[in-house]
Amino acid sequence: MKLPRLSPPILLLLPALVVLAAVVVVPLALSFYSSFTPFRLTKPETFFVVTGFRNYLNILSDWDFWIAFGRTILLLTVALNLEMLLGLGLALLVEKASRGQRVLRTIMMFPMMFSPILVGFQFKFMFNDNIGLVNNALQSLGLIKDAIPWLIEGHLAFSAILVAEIWSSTSVFAILILAGLLAMPREPVEAARVDGCTPWQTFRYVTWPFIMPFAYIAMTIRSLDVARAYDIVKIMTDGGPAGRTELVWTLVARTGYSDAKMGLANAMAYFSILLSILFTVYFYRKLAAARSQIAAEW
Amino acid sequence: MATVSLKKLTKTYGSQAVVHGIDLEVADREFIALVGPSGCGKSTTLRMIAGLEEISAGAIEIGGRVVNDLPPRSRNISMVFQSYALYPHMTVRENMGFSLKIAGRPKEEMERRVAEASTILGLDHLLERRPSQLSGGQRQRVAMGRAIVRDPDVFLFDEPLSNLDAKLRTQMRTEIKKLHAKVNSTVIYVTHDQVEAMTLADRIVIMRDGHIEQVGTPDEVFKRPRTRFVAGFIGSPPMNLNEASVEDGQLTFASGARLPLPAQFKPNVEAGRKVVFGLRPDDIYPTGHGLHSGEATEVHEIELPVTVTEPLGNETLVFAEFDRRDWVSRMLNPKPLRAGDRLGFSLDLSQAHLFDAATGKSLRA
Amino acid sequence: MDENARHRIRRRSLGALHTVGLLLAMLIILMPGIWIVLSSLRPTVEIMAKPPVWIPEQVSLDAYINMFSGVGKGGIPVLDYFRNSLIISVTSTAIAIAIGMAGGYAFARYRFRGKSSWFLGVMLTRTVPGIALSLPLFFVYARLGLIDTHFGLIMAYVALNVPFTIWLIDGFFRQVPKDLAEAAQIDGCTRWQAFWQVEFPLAGPGIASSAIFAFLTSWNEFALASQLTRSINSKTLPVGLLDYTAEFTIDWRGMCALAVVMIIPALTLTFIVQKHLVSGLTSGAVKG
Numbered sequence: 001m002k003l004p005r006l007s008p009p010i011l012l013l014l015p016a017l018v019v020l021a022a023v024v025v026v027p028l029a030l031s032f033y034s035s036f037t038p039f040r041l042t043k044p045e046t047f048f049v050v051t052g053f054r055n056y057l058n059i060l061s062d063w064d065f066w067i068a069f070g071r072t073i074l075l076l077t078v079a080l081n082l083e084m085l086l087g088l089g090l091a092l093l094v095e096k097a098s099r100g101q102r103v104l105r106t107i108m109m110f111p112m113m114f115s116p117i118l119v120g121f122q123f124k125f126m127f128n129d130n131i132g133l134v135n136n137a138l139q140s141l142g143l144i145k146d147a148i149p150w151l152i153e154g155h156l157a158f159s160a161i162l163v164a165e166i167w168s169s170t171s172v173f174a175i176l177i178l179a180g181l182l183a184m185p186r187e188p189v190e191a192a193r194v195d196g197c198t199p200w201q202t203f204r205y206v207t208w209p210f211i212m213p214f215a216y217i218a219m220t221i222r223s224l225d226v227a228r229a230y231d232i233v234k235i236m237t238d239g240g241p242a243g244r245t246e247l248v249w250t251l252v253a254r255t256g257y258s259d260a261k262m263g264l265a266n267a268m269a270y271f272s273i274l275l276s277i278l279f280t281v282y283f284y285r286k287l288a289a290a291r292s293q294i295a296a297e298w
Numbered sequence: 299m300a301t302v303s304l305k306k307l308t309k310t311y312g313s314q315a316v317v318h319g320i321d322l323e324v325a326d327r328e329f330i331a332l333v334g335p336s337g338c339g340k341s342t343t344l345r346m347i348a349g350l351e352e353i354s355a356g357a358i359e360i361g362g363r364v365v366n367d368l369p370p371r372s373r374n375i376s377m378v379f380q381s382y383a384l385y386p387h388m389t390v391r392e393n394m395g396f397s398l399k400i401a402g403r404p405k406e407e408m409e410r411r412v413a414e415a416s417t418i419l420g421l422d423h424l425l426e427r428r429p430s431q432l433s434g435g436q437r438q439r440v441a442m443g444r445a446i447v448r449d450p451d452v453f454l455f456d457e458p459l460s461n462l463d464a465k466l467r468t469q470m471r472t473e474i475k476k477l478h479a480k481v482n483s484t485v486i487y488v489t490h491d492q493v494e495a496m497t498l499a500d501r502i503v504i505m506r507d508g509h510i511e512q513v514g515t516p517d518e519v520f521k522r523p524r525t526r527f528v529a530g531f532i533g534s535p536p537m538n539l540n541e542a543s544v545e546d547g548q549l550t551f552a553s554g555a556r557l558p559l560p561a562q563f564k565p566n567v568e569a570g571r572k573v574v575f576g577l578r579p580d581d582i583y584p585t586g587h588g589l590h591s592g593e594a595t596e597v598h599e600i601e602l603p604v605t606v607t608e609p610l611g612n613e614t615l616v617f618a619e620f621d622r623r624d625w626v627s628r629m630l631n632p633k634p635l636r637a638g639d640r641l642g643f644s645l646d647l648s649q650a651h652l653f654d655a656a657t658g659k660s661l662r663a
Numbered sequence: 664m665d666e667n668a669r670h671r672i673r674r675r676s677l678g679a680l681h682t683v684g685l686l687l688a689m690l691i692i693l694m695p696g697i698w699i700v701l702s703s704l705r706p707t708v709e710i711m712a713k714p715p716v717w718i719p720e721q722v723s724l725d726a727y728i729n730m731f732s733g734v735g736k737g738g739i740p741v742l743d744y745f746r747n748s749l750i751i752s753v754t755s756t757a758i759a760i761a762i763g764m765a766g767g768y769a770f771a772r773y774r775f776r777g778k779s780s781w782f783l784g785v786m787l788t789r790t791v792p793g794i795a796l797s798l799p800l801f802f803v804y805a806r807l808g809l810i811d812t813h814f815g816l817i818m819a820y821v822a823l824n825v826p827f828t829i830w831l832i833d834g835f836f837r838q839v840p841k842d843l844a845e846a847a848q849i850d851g852c853t854r855w856q857a858f859w860q861v862e863f864p865l866a867g868p869g870i871a872s873s874a875i876f877a878f879l880t881s882w883n884e885f886a887l888a889s890q891l892t893r894s895i896n897s898k899t900l901p902v903g904l905l906d907y908t909a910e911f912t913i914d915w916r917g918m919c920a921l922a923v924v925m926i927i928p929a930l931t932l933t934f935i936v937q938k939h940l941v942s943g944l945t946s947g948a949v950k951g
Contacts, residue, residue: 008773009772010769010775012769013765013769015762016829019821022818022822023800023818023821023822024788024791027796027799027803028791028796030802034802041802041805090688093685093688107692108692109933110692112933113930113932114696114883115884115885115900115901115904117883117904118883118922118925121908121922122696125698125918126698131915133694187379187383188384190350191384193349194371194375194376194377195371195397195400195444196397196400196448197371198371201400205385205396223790224786224789224790227792230792231901234885252794253794253890257890262798262802266799270795273792276792277787366667366671367667368666372670
């Protein structure tokens with residue numbers, strides 16, 4: 001039997017495609033199918049019962065789900081924006097440093113290299129009401145009397161998670177924007193100074209247009225990994241207490257594994273996948289536009 | 299009044315001094331060129347005047363006002379950069395009008411000034427283009443347009459023609475000269491090309507290793523160079539320079555060759571002095587084929603072997619061996635020569651230069 | 664004169680502000696890590712002390728000794744977790760790099776129909792959140808008996824890493840001029856030889872950085888590992904960390920020690936990779 005001749009690039013791509021198909025595409029297809037069933041792991045025969053859109057309809061009318069979803073979007077939006085701003089500020093600070101750039105850059109990269117579980121652990125430790133660094137410091141400085149229940153009260157817990165998330169991912173933005181700043185040609189900036197620009201004006205009219213694509217690359221890369229927040233929340237509060245910090249992902253895990261409602265969980269999962277794709281596509285588009293603009297002008 | 303004063307201006311990086319306390323007075327509307335080899339400190343000086351580099355010591359005054367710590371935008375200057383430094387994401391029009399926009403000038407004024415500058419520089423048909431769509435020469439003109447729109451006290455040029463090819467450079471040189479005549483402001487122009495400096499400047503400042511070697515009009519630095527360095531730097535082809543010592547009223551060269559000591563130096567130079575003898579290619583010529591044939595006063599005739607000839611059409615550069623070196627001479631009304639021919643050369647010693655071998659200073663009275 | 668003084672003062676104070684800001688930022692970045700390391704070295708009594716003890720008075724490596732000397736009551740099976748993490752991360756990285764090199768080379772050097780769509784498709788698989796993927800994967804693996812095995816997790820991590828390694832390696836191969844391989848072929852090499860003799864060594868540093876990045880991704884991954892592992896046969900360090908945090912009486916000191924053990928490989932690799940990683944991400948993305 002003669003095998004069909006495959007062109008070299010397809011041959012080279014084959015292993016990748018096979019692995020991705022086996023581990024991602026096929027399971028996703030299965031999960032998509034199962035979202036239309038009342039599949040429970042404990043009752044495997046339910047896998048073959050098709051109940052149509054019932055799972056999805058349940059979700060659409062499930063108030064708790066939408067709160068979790070809304071909370072997730074809020075977390076991501078606030079986090080990404082703050083990370084962008086802080087990352088920009090950090091990059092600008094480091095770029096101006098005249099000495100020790102390599103050390104600064106390495107330190108900047110540290111948070112990126114921590115497992116989100118580790119990040120969650122660190123901040124769980126620091127925000128602990130009894131022995132946490134934050135409360136102890138505040139009390140020692142005399143700013144507060146009683147311990148602040150960082151991880152108990154709903155809004156505070158949300159903020160604590162936000163802090164952990166921002167600490168963890170700001171460096172992605174900082175590093176990439178720094179790369180852009182270092183790659184920028186110097187003379188237009190000097191020309192701007194001679195032309196009368198204050199530092200702010202120089203930034204706004206000359207620096208920012210150049211580093212925009214780098215900021216968007218960072219956004220795109222970041223949005224690939226929005227689900228990192230799951231790891232952080234899982235270890236810090238596990239969606240609690242009493243669901244006060246429930247995010248889409250913790251809800252999915254709970255529904256699928258604790259409640260064993262696989263079919264429903266898969267349906268929810270597709271909402272979360274949709275969320276990820278939306279974020280990624282949105283920023284990828286912006287990136288592509290900025291890229292072509294840069295290529296044409298610079 | 300847009301005068302510029304440099305008083306003991308110094309720049310050090312760590313312990314290394316790059317500019318050693320230089321003094322310079324630039325008059326209103328004067329075109330000053332800073333020339334010198336790479337690393338002589340001319341660009342650093344210009345950038346200090348612009349405010350793009352911090353001053354280590356000394357003072358800079360523009361229009362009588364001390365500007366040492368003022369940022370560039372407060373000095374009322376314009377600058378044309380070596381790589382033009384245009385804003386890539388703005389059109390030519392926006393590039394030129396940018397400084398006015400930042401200053402918050404009214405729109406009609408912006409448009410008027412941009413139109414004026416554009417007409418002077420021939421950019422009218424390019425106003426809506428982006429820099430990436432322009433040629434090198436066009437970009438340079440936009441950079442100049444950006445500079446003149448603001449009508450500043452002083453124009454600074456940082457090697458603006460270095461990135462252009464030879465032919466374009468000659469063209470743009472003329473344009474800059476015409477521009478200066480029209481705009482009539484103070485200009486400080488940095489270049490490593492002495493031809494540019496000679497053709498454009500009212501006065502030339504020759505710098506080396508962070509010091510000023512000489513300041514003078516093109517005529518002065520050409521005819522009366524104060525140091526050996528200036529003599530060898532200004533003029534193309536460069537001056538012929540040979541080391542010698544003074545003995546018995548004659549110059550004795552290393553190879554043993556001798557020339558009479560030129561009359562004008564006799565009073566200043568004692569026997570045994572080590573000197574450097576200089577003679578420009580214009581002042582050496584195959585007898586009868588020179589610039590000043592018939593008018594020269596102190597001519598010494600000598601026979602030299604020809605090594606190489608470079609015919610240029612109306613003249614030929616003849617290389618002849620003297621004191622184991624090739625001397626360059628200018629031959630007008632050239633006749634064909636062959637390498638190895640021995641020819642009679644006339645040396646116009648009244649135009650000779652003599653420098654102290656140790657200090658390099660001119661020994662002219 | 665007055666104006667000059669004003670600007671000089673402003674410049675100096677901005678400089679000081681800049682330094683302060685930089686120090687503050689670095690402090691914020693380093694603080695959690697420093698605190699964890701400190702806590703792992705202090706006796707639990709000190710950690711729990713009220714009012715809090717700031718400067719450590721007693722320092723010891725007890726937590727680490729306990730960890731590595733054995734399991735025992737309340738001990739954390741660190742060595743098992745470490746072993747699992749190491750095997751799984753290294754293996755999945757090696758496979759992912761091999762596949763990534765092939766795929767990256769294909770995208771960098773060849774033109775074929777639908778190239779950008781394939782690329783986008785590969786990238787999109789990465790957008791699936793780990794926890795969402797874990798559901799069907801759990802079900803499939805359960806059927807195939809792959810739960811709690813090294814192999815199962817390795818396969819999952821390969822799929823997780825392939826998109827990114829392809830993106831990075833594609834970028835690095837593009838930085839190697841095409842003519843070099845062609846010159847080698849004219850000199851007598853086959854395409855295969857030309858690749859290994861010329862292109863591979865030049866893209867080497869970049870490929871090494873991609874490997875480190877893939878390793879770290881596997882090392883730090885939690886969502887998939889938490890569901891696809893069941894016992895110390897295959898549980899990785901991140902899962903171990905969570906398991907022990909959830910216990911009611913928390914041995915903070917021991918936890919911190921575990922955290923430090925997790926971090927060390929990551930930090931050392933960071934130092935090595937920092938320069939290349941950024942260039943790979945940006946060149947692969949901006950110049951396209």
